[in-house]
Amino acid sequence: MKKALILASLLLVSSLAVFGQGYDAQPADALVFPFGVAGTPYENAELGVRGGTIHEASIEDPRGWNNHTAHETSTTQYTNLMHRGLLNLDHISGAVVIDFAKSYDISDDGLVLTFHLRENIYWSDGVLITADDVLFTYNDVILNEDVDCNSRDGQILPDGTFPVCEKVDDYTVTFTLSTIYRPILNSLAFNLMPKHKLAQFVHKLNPDVPVGTFNETWTLDTPLDELVGNGPYIVTGYQVNVSVTMERNPYYYGYDNAGTQLPYFDKFVSNIVTNQDVSMLKFRNGEIDVYGMRAEDIPILLPESTGKGFSVMITDLATYGTTWILVNQDIGLAEGTDTEKREIYRTVEFREALAHLLDKDTMVQNVLNGLGTYQWTGVSLPSPFYAGRDYYGGPITEADAVTFEYDPALAASKLDALGVVDADGDGWRDLPSGAPLEITINANDNTTRIAYCLIIQDDFRAAGLNANFQVIDFNTLVGDLFAATGDIILLGLTGGDEPNSGKNVYTSCGSLHAYRYSACDDPDEVDLRIDELMDLGANTFDLDAAFGYYKEYQQLLAYQLGYIYLCQPTFLYAHYDFVGNANLSSPTSTPGGNNGLLLELCFDKTL
Amino acid sequence: MLTYILRRTLYMIPLLLVVSLISFSLIKLMPGDYLTTARLNPQITAETLQQQIERFGLDRSFIVQYAYWLKNVLTGDFGTSFDTRMPVFRTLFFGGRLMWTIILASTTLVLTWLIAIPIGIYSATHQYKPSDHVVTFFGFLGLSIPNFFFALVLLWMLVVIFRVGDHGLGVGGLLDARFFDAPMSLAKFGNYLWHMWPLWLVIGTGGMAGLIRLMRGSLLDTLSLPYVQTARSKGLKERVVVYKHAVRNAINPLVTVLGLSLPTLVGGSIITAIVLNIPTVGRAYFAALQQQDEPVILGGLLFFSLFLLIGNLVADFLLAWVDPRIRYN
Numbered sequence: 001m002k003k004a005l006i007l008a009s010l011l012l013v014s015s016l017a018v019f020g021q022g023y024d025a026q027p028a029d030a031l032v033f034p035f036g037v038a039g040t041p042y043e044n045a046e047l048g049v050r051g052g053t054i055h056e057a058s059i060e061d062p063r064g065w066n067n068h069t070a071h072e073t074s075t076t077q078y079t080n081l082m083h084r085g086l087l088n089l090d091h092i093s094g095a096v097v098i099d100f101a102k103s104y105d106i107s108d109d110g111l112v113l114t115f116h117l118r119e120n121i122y123w124s125d126g127v128l129i130t131a132d133d134v135l136f137t138y139n140d141v142i143l144n145e146d147v148d149c150n151s152r153d154g155q156i157l158p159d160g161t162f163p164v165c166e167k168v169d170d171y172t173v174t175f176t177l178s179t180i181y182r183p184i185l186n187s188l189a190f191n192l193m194p195k196h197k198l199a200q201f202v203h204k205l206n207p208d209v210p211v212g213t214f215n216e217t218w219t220l221d222t223p224l225d226e227l228v229g230n231g232p233y234i235v236t237g238y239q240v241n242v243s244v245t246m247e248r249n250p251y252y253y254g255y256d257n258a259g260t261q262l263p264y265f266d267k268f269v270s271n272i273v274t275n276q277d278v279s280m281l282k283f284r285n286g287e288i289d290v291y292g293m294r295a296e297d298i299p300i301l302l303p304e305s306t307g308k309g310f311s312v313m314i315t316d317l318a319t320y321g322t323t324w325i326l327v328n329q330d331i332g333l334a335e336g337t338d339t340e341k342r343e344i345y346r347t348v349e350f351r352e353a354l355a356h357l358l359d360k361d362t363m364v365q366n367v368l369n370g371l372g373t374y375q376w377t378g379v380s381l382p383s384p385f386y387a388g389r390d391y392y393g394g395p396i397t398e399a400d401a402v403t404f405e406y407d408p409a410l411a412a413s414k415l416d417a418l419g420v421v422d423a424d425g426d427g428w429r430d431l432p433s434g435a436p437l438e439i440t441i442n443a444n445d446n447t448t449r450i451a452y453c454l455i456i457q458d459d460f461r462a463a464g465l466n467a468n469f470q471v472i473d474f475n476t477l478v479g480d481l482f483a484a485t486g487d488i489i490l491l492g493l494t495g496g497d498e499p500n501s502g503k504n505v506y507t508s509c510g511s512l513h514a515y516r517y518s519a520c521d522d523p524d525e526v527d528l529r530i531d532e533l534m535d536l537g538a539n540t541f542d543l544d545a546a547f548g549y550y551k552e553y554q555q556l557l558a559y560q561l562g563y564i565y566l567c568q569p570t571f572l573y574a575h576y577d578f579v580g581n582a583n584l585s586s587p588t589s590t591p592g593g594n595n596g597l598l599l600e601l602c603f604d605k606t607l
Numbered sequence: 608m609l610t611y612i613l614r615r616t617l618y619m620i621p622l623l624l625v626v627s628l629i630s631f632s633l634i635k636l637m638p639g640d641y642l643t644t645a646r647l648n649p650q651i652t653a654e655t656l657q658q659q660i661e662r663f664g665l666d667r668s669f670i671v672q673y674a675y676w677l678k679n680v681l682t683g684d685f686g687t688s689f690d691t692r693m694p695v696f697r698t699l700f701f702g703g704r705l706m707w708t709i710i711l712a713s714t715t716l717v718l719t720w721l722i723a724i725p726i727g728i729y730s731a732t733h734q735y736k737p738s739d740h741v742v743t744f745f746g747f748l749g750l751s752i753p754n755f756f757f758a759l760v761l762l763w764m765l766v767v768i769f770r771v772g773d774h775g776l777g778v779g780g781l782l783d784a785r786f787f788d789a790p791m792s793l794a795k796f797g798n799y800l801w802h803m804w805p806l807w808l809v810i811g812t813g814g815m816a817g818l819i820r821l822m823r824g825s826l827l828d829t830l831s832l833p834y835v836q837t838a839r840s841k842g843l844k845e846r847v848v849v850y851k852h853a854v855r856n857a858i859n860p861l862v863t864v865l866g867l868s869l870p871t872l873v874g875g876s877i878i879t880a881i882v883l884n885i886p887t888v889g890r891a892y893f894a895a896l897q898q899q900d901e902p903v904i905l906g907g908l909l910f911f912s913l914f915l916l917i918g919n920l921v922a923d924f925l926l927a928w929v930d931p932r933i934r935y936n
Contacts, residue, residue: 063691071645236788274884287772473638511652
């Protein structure tokens with residue numbers, strides 16, 4: 001009997017260790033969302049009730065549960081729900097907003113950022129969250145070189161230093177910068193990690209563990225009751241290749257304005273479905289409630305939607321990211337070959353001619369089933385800094401966009417003017433010297449990219465350019481990109497709201513300045529101005545001023561035609577109608593999306 | 608016999624070494640590496656990439672990397688996955704993958720054999736009759752439909768034609784979501800079976816067709832042998848001629864196939880497992896290939912090679928067991 005009592009007590013303690021009891025009443029420092037309040041991003045959000053389970057499908061398994069060593073969205077999809085940071089992206093507008101910080105101040109000189117933390121808020125195991133957790137996450141994890149953490153790069157200031165994070169008191173921390181750098185706000189949205197659980201695995205804090213132990217902490221085989229977070233959900237179940245189950249964190253500090261603690265759904269179940277056709281079947285079968293559909297799913301889902309009680313969201317909002325072709329302006333530079341081809345590739349009029357041969361309308365109609373938008377700059381269309389707007393966050397007008405309309409006649413005249421004409425009568429245009437001009441277009445084995453390339457190849461050939469398209473292995477293609485050994489390459493990049501995150505791509509010494517790496521040693525005026533504008537945009541907290549700088553940089557980039565942009569698919573989503581607030585889905589957030597932002601606002605309308 | 612087993616087992620060691628060297632070379636010949644995708648991330652600096660290259664030892668020469676790997680393997684350390692940060696075999700087998708692989712493969716194997724052998728015998732003994740043509744037609748159909756396509760069509764039929772969702776039934780995966788965290792019960796067991804039958808059907812039809820053809824061909828060969836004619840001329844019943852004399856000899860080639868199917872027990876049906884969402888070792892290995900997670904690829908190749916060699920050995924023993932004419936010295 002005694003043993004049984006001890007065992008029962010131990011079980012009780014251990015279960016308490018997983019999840020605490022939660023708050024007795026709404027904490028004074030709760031984060032309250034203004035549902036239905038006009039003038040806020042939440043004015044169309046409905047108040048919900050707690051309970052129920054929401055199901056979605058993910059394409060890959062997570063690789064671990066450690067937020068700061070994760071390199072892929074298949075992991076951060078869950079860790080972003082388990083952890084929240086001082087700042088976050090707004091659920092609906094996508095702007096940087098407060099989260100675990102209840103407020104923050106920027107000193108007059110712009111160099112000291114002071115964050116005031118929410119008081120009396122707990123980790124999911126019931127331990128108080130304090131400034132020590134912020135310092136641990138920043139100084140001992142993110143800035144710790146023993147930790148394989150990608151987000152460290154985002155913390156680097158323009159002069160190569162890192163912000164200095166210091167504790168003022170238990171609920172106040174400061175970040176001191178060596179120079180004004182607004183994008184640091186995005187980087188300071190890093191997720192917080194519990195010091196009391198993880199400090200023991202960091203070598204600099206616990207020399208008894210080997211260097212790098214933290215990298216192997218909170219892996220997939222870690223008992224799930226070890227996981228602790230401050231976000232809306234905590235992982236409570238994982239069946240390899242099948243599903244991840246998350247349950248509500250009783251200590252989450254988000255509340256709606258009716259005093260109901262968020263998230264509304266008790267459970268979030270993510271089915272791991274590698275094949276997207278199967279995902280769609282599962283959606284049609286009612287097994288998953290929300291679905292990031294593809295354009296080709298529309299003819300099937302739309303007719304079924306009314307009878308089955310789901311909605312198909314077809315929007316004109318572009319998704320994040322860019323797809324482009326790159327004309328390698330350093331072709332043959334390393335080997336000292338292709339001098340004449342390099343010379344013509346470096347001529348902006350030649351690249352303009354190629355840009356006028358890109359039939360974006362056909363690409364959108366034939367490849368994206370009519371559900372795509374044209375892309376003119378390197379900044380993603382949903383970004384408030386996108387140059388097609390008149391002001392920061394304004395509507396997209398494209399009034400000032402530097403565009404190159406599909407115009408084969410104009411392209412031909414530009415090529416003629418450059419002397420790129422058919423000199424030997426074989427039907428193909430030659431270099432000005434009369435030497436043959438053969439163009440190779442490469443892309444990896446991706447259905448959309450191949451379709452784009454075939455359209456481009458046809459138009460180039462119709463204009464007399466001897467272009468040949470070859471599919472090559474993705475890794476070989478990336479190798480060509482970095483070694484500057486390719487000719488014309490079609491690829492894509494991920495994108496975000498802050499243009500400075502693309503600094504690596506667009507500044508003359510960036511490691512992805514793949515259209516002309518030699519610009520680092522030999523920058524022209526445009527390169528230098530872009531470098532300058534990138535810094536100017538970052539060195540101000542005035543968003544309107546930053547927008548002005550970034551707009552100029554995007555226009556220069558468009559004139560420069562280093563990367564020549566193509567199209568971007570529009571945002572599509574499907575959800576069952578019983579999921580309240582799922583209709584607020586956007587490229588920024590969806591209930592089942594990578595950042596999971598909207599998930600905590602969704603609820604079951606049938607309850 | 609014991610000496611033979613010992614000798615064959617010892618032969619495996621140099622063979623596995625050669626396999627490891629060839630595998631290592633092939634991995635290194637593949638373009639790119641685990642960090643290729645990271646190189647395309649605008650937010651990762653060249654310095655960070657260099658740190659990661661050094662952390663994973665990708666900056667060392669081929670020989671040094673192989674020697675380092677081999678030294679660790681000889682001490683029982685197969686390394687840590689670049690991707691999951693777990694030990695290699697933990698990555699491959701974690702979460703019941705090995706168990707589900709063996710359950711899936713062994714049940715499919717048993718079902719396939721139980722159905723294919725009698726059909727093969729029937730087909731051989733009814734050569735060129737309409738029933739033989741029907742069986743042969745379905746055999747070829749099963750053989751020629753790609754498994755992934757068959758799996759998709761099957762799921763589509765369940766969802767769209769039979770509307771199983773209206774009855775609260777899911778498709779693909781091991782279980783319906785409502786059973787994920789439920790304790791084992793009859794209903795849960797039944798749900799496991801509901802999710803297993805499409806797998807048996809898809810994987811089984813592919814393997815079954817081959818077996819039917821093999822059994823049919825082997826039995827037809829045997830039935831034309833003089834000793835069968837002798838048996839018939841002695842007035843033995845056809846059933847005895849076929850089952851007691853012919854089938855016992857005709858089954859020899861199939862026994863070899865049985866032994867060789869051992870490696871597929873752990874590594875086969877990757878694409879079907881992906882489409883039907885089943886956790887298997889093959890899927891973990893496939894994911895490692897996609898990510899160029901070198902330690903897991905190497906560990907997986909060695910593991911599959913070992914099973915192939917053991918499968919060969921088992922095939923030889925089974926052959927000796929069923930055929931008294933074969934003896935190993």
